[in-house]
Amino acid sequence: MPAILSGELLLTELDHARLLKLNGGVLPAPLLALLEDASLVPSPAIPQHVVTMYSQVSVSHNDGEALQKLTLCYPGDAEPVEGFISVLSPVGAALLGREVGTTVAWTSPAGTERRMTIEAILFQPEASGDYST
DSSP, rough: EEEEESSEOEEEEHHHHHHHHHHGGGOOHHHHHHHHHHHEEEEGGTTTTOOOOTTTEEEEEEEEEEEEEEEEOOOOOBGGTTTTTEEHHHHHHHTTOBBTTTTEEEEETSSOOEEEEEEEEEGGGGGOOOOOO
16 A cells, blocks of 8 residues: 555545446555545545545655646546546555645555655545536
8 A cells, every 4th residue: 555654544435436346346455455444435525635536636746846737537537648647556546535735655667666745636526516426
């Protein structure tokens, strides 16, 4: 599981149920661990400062890179070059369920440890009244 360096882990019940069915139930170990460890809440009760599926976030990488805008999505919508990050990727799993101000660490596919801090949530479906995306 990606290391949570600060912050709590919350998921909507809908995101949790959909993720368990994703990829025929064959999920990367970090995502499975996240699904087991998360506290579940109904979609209307998720705080606006928590990353849910299809949230758009602003992150700062702790290696000195500038702010980056990322959108957490399902694998079929992933376009990393455009900032659409699959929840099945190490960075996607690191973002899900975290709150603004949380710093996370994960291992990149190249084996390098990376860290980033969630600076802001620019869009969260539930905050705009969308409880079914």
